[in-house]
Amino acid sequence: MSTKINSDSQTVEQDQDRQLSSPIARRSFFKYAGATAGATALVLAGCSKSDSSPGMVNVGSGDAGVLNYAYALEQLEAAFYTQVRTGAFYTGSTITAAEKSILDDLYYHEVIHRDFLKAAITAAGATPIKALTPNFANVNFGTRAGVFGTAKAFEDLGVSAYNGAGQYITSSTYLYIAGKIVSVEARHAAIIRDLNTENSFVGNDVITLTSANKATGDTNYAPAGSSLERSMTPSEVVAVANTFLADGSKLDVSGIK
Amino acid sequence: MNFFQIISEIEKVDPEVYDRLDSRRSIFKNMAGLGQKLSAAALPLAVGAIFNKVYAQTPVGAGVNDVLNFALKLEYLESYFYNAATNVTGLSAVNQAALALIRTDEANHVTFLRGVLAGNAITAPATTGVFDFTAGGRFNPTDATTYLALAQSLEDTGVRAYKGAAPLVMSNKTVLTAALNIHSVEARHASQLRAMRRAGNTSSTPSQGVAVAPYSGLTGAPKSWISGTDGGGVIPTASAVRGFSTAGIYGAGNQTNAPANITFAAEDNVSQGGVTLSATTLTATAGFPAAAYSEAFDEGLDVGTVAAIANNFSITGTYFN
Numbered sequence: 001m002s003t004k005i006n007s008d009s010q011t012v013e014q015d016q017d018r019q020l021s022s023p024i025a026r027r028s029f030f031k032y033a034g035a036t037a038g039a040t041a042l043v044l045a046g047c048s049k050s051d052s053s054p055g056m057v058n059v060g061s062g063d064a065g066v067l068n069y070a071y072a073l074e075q076l077e078a079a080f081y082t083q084v085r086t087g088a089f090y091t092g093s094t095i096t097a098a099e100k101s102i103l104d105d106l107y108y109h110e111v112i113h114r115d116f117l118k119a120a121i122t123a124a125g126a127t128p129i130k131a132l133t134p135n136f137a138n139v140n141f142g143t144r145a146g147v148f149g150t151a152k153a154f155e156d157l158g159v160s161a162y163n164g165a166g167q168y169i170t171s172s173t174y175l176y177i178a179g180k181i182v183s184v185e186a187r188h189a190a191i192i193r194d195l196n197t198e199n200s201f202v203g204n205d206v207i208t209l210t211s212a213n214k215a216t217g218d219t220n221y222a223p224a225g226s227s228l229e230r231s232m233t234p235s236e237v238v239a240v241a242n243t244f245l246a247d248g249s250k251l252d253v254s255g256i257k
Numbered sequence: 258m259n260f261f262q263i264i265s266e267i268e269k270v271d272p273e274v275y276d277r278l279d280s281r282r283s284i285f286k287n288m289a290g291l292g293q294k295l296s297a298a299a300l301p302l303a304v305g306a307i308f309n310k311v312y313a314q315t316p317v318g319a320g321v322n323d324v325l326n327f328a329l330k331l332e333y334l335e336s337y338f339y340n341a342a343t344n345v346t347g348l349s350a351v352n353q354a355a356l357a358l359i360r361t362d363e364a365n366h367v368t369f370l371r372g373v374l375a376g377n378a379i380t381a382p383a384t385t386g387v388f389d390f391t392a393g394g395r396f397n398p399t400d401a402t403t404y405l406a407l408a409q410s411l412e413d414t415g416v417r418a419y420k421g422a423a424p425l426v427m428s429n430k431t432v433l434t435a436a437l438n439i440h441s442v443e444a445r446h447a448s449q450l451r452a453m454r455r456a457g458n459t460s461s462t463p464s465q466g467v468a469v470a471p472y473s474g475l476t477g478a479p480k481s482w483i484s485g486t487d488g489g490g491v492i493p494t495a496s497a498v499r500g501f502s503t504a505g506i507y508g509a510g511n512q513t514n515a516p517a518n519i520t521f522a523a524e525d526n527v528s529q530g531g532v533t534l535s536a537t538t539l540t541a542t543a544g545f546p547a548a549a550y551s552e553a554f555d556e557g558l559d560v561g562t563v564a565a566i567a568n569n570f571s572i573t574g575t576y577f578n
Contacts, residue, residue, distance in 0.1 A: 096465060097467050098465045098466060098467045099465075101467065102481075105480065105549065108542070108546065109549060109553040111542055112534060112539060113553060114541075115539040115540075115541050116529055116530070116534060116539065116553075119532055119538070120529075120530045123531065123532070163434065163437040163438050164434070166423070166427075166434060167433060171518075172516055172517065173517075173518040173519070173530070175424055175433075176519050177529065177530055179420045179423050179437070179440065179555075180420065180529070180554040180556060180557070181553075182440070182441055182444075183443075183555040184482055184552070184553055184554060184555055185441075186440075186441040186444035186445050186448070187444050187445070187448035187482045188448075188482075189448075190444070190446075190452075190481065191448050191449075191452055191464060191481045194452060194463060194464035195464045198351055198461070198462060199351060199449075199463075201355070201358075201448065201452075202359075202446075202449075207362070207442055207445075209362075209365075219434045221431075222369070222435065222438060223369070225365050226366070226368065226372075227361065227362035227363075227366055227369070227439075228369065228438035228439055228442065229437070229442055230438075231434055231438050
């Protein structure tokens with residue numbers, strides 16, 4: 001804690017400090033950390049590695065950290081599409097040939113992405129994170145809306161994640177690889193969104209059509225009316241991704257900076 | 258998250274941080290009550306908002322300007338192309354609406370890039386006399402089939418262009434992020450146009466088209482992603498239309514002066530990060546269709562090759578040089 005705070009703000013600072021650092025009962029902490037879909041998982045940005053919460057998967061730092069972060073998201077997508085293929089919508093009679101073909105391709109692509117990234121991390125001399133356990137308890141694999149609604153969430157999340165992670169990559173080699181993957185995720189996102197609602201391949205929820213993304217000065221900033229993808233920080237992304245990951249598999253991306 | 262640790266860290270590199278910020282008292286007044294009002298996940302955003310107002314955006318360097326102006330030229334090409342969509346007959350209302358959305362995006366990209374470049378932006382090209390979407394009389398771009406085929410070609414080219422250029426701007430984090438955020442939108446467009454071609458000009462359910470191999474040709478029904486080289490795209494062979502071919506859009510680029518470790522491979526490339534992707538190297542992919550390995554990755558293209566492709570639509574043949 002800084003010692004340069006001057007005395008007239010000392011009282012406020014003490015109150016604030018107490019709010020931010022007051023101990024939380026262990027049971028309550030795990031309740032927050034294990035939040036189900038709809039609740040926001042705790043974010044540990046700004047903490048050193050030693051502040052990592054028990055049971056979370058720390059992706060590490062540097063380029064290896066970013067690759068592991070990407071590997072984690074691809075694990076989640078691959079697991080999702082794998083489970084889609086055994087679900088009642090995919091195996092049922094209402095799915096169309098076009099829909100099946102698309103879901104098949106998305107499964108193939110995400111498994112390829114996942115296993116390629118694992119190999120790339122190893123080749124980089126780093127250690128891949130473990131195999132994550134997803135939590136799809138709130139996903140309905142039996143309905144068209146459940147499958148395509150969740151697919152849309154994952155694909156849009158993946159695009160904004162890769163785009164928001166680019167700034168943390170120091171090697172042009174890895175940046176280029178990330179670029180080669182993200183445009184495929186965007187192609188995925190567009191058709192999946194259309195399968196939800198025709199012509200929703202772009203929309204203000206994912207690009208800055210009618211409202212800005214972030215604030216001026218933020219590297220992810222884009223003004224309203226610029227039609228840029230709404231890129232997200234690793235912290236923001238895992239706040240969503242962690243709602244689909246089981247306890248013990250939730251991600252800690254505090255090392256990416 | 259430790260807000261005070263962050264201030265301490267910043268103070269190590271900027272001892273005057275406190276002087277730059279709002280008075281210390283008002284910072285803490287702004288921060289008071291945060292524990293109650295904001296979720297922990299929002300806390301980093303609040304911190305970012307306070308500090309980001311303070312530091313001016315990194316000014317754009319000379320090399321980066323060149324890249325941005327090249328991107329701007331491509332956006333003008335696309336923007337003017339989509340302005341002409343209203344002349345196209347034989348499209349469903351749903352498809353015309355999709356083109357209107359893309360048109361808005363490209364016009365927005367022009368505006369945005371001009372904003373980033375500010376006084377360093379090129380002069381806007383005239384709306385007539387610079388671009389020729391007939392490519393020298395080869396095409397009738399008011400024909401729906403031709404128009405969508407050209408649109409897909411332009412978008413696929415744009416995706417490859419932004420991807421190849423990203424490493425060139427990575428020294429400027431803000432410009433890099435913006436470039437990535439335009440790149441993915443062009444990929445969304447490309448995906449949509451492929452869907453529209455797949456389902457047919459007059460379809461009202463473009464998401465429901467079925468891809469049919471080979472994916473090439475003006476009347477082809479491609480996937481939303483590039484499969485192999487897509488057979489060379491909408492006009493695979495140069496002899497078909499007086500020397501113009503789209504094969505170059507899906508082929509290898511020019512490696513001369515390429516940044517280190519950046520290979521402008523053809524779209525059927527399956528070697529990624531030094532690993533040849535197959536069921537042997539990625540054992541969980543046993544049984545996957547061979548095409549999946551190339552579909553899963555798009556490839557970048559060098560500026561020179563992109564310029565050569567785009568110059569097909571330049572009346573002088575040199576606008577993109």
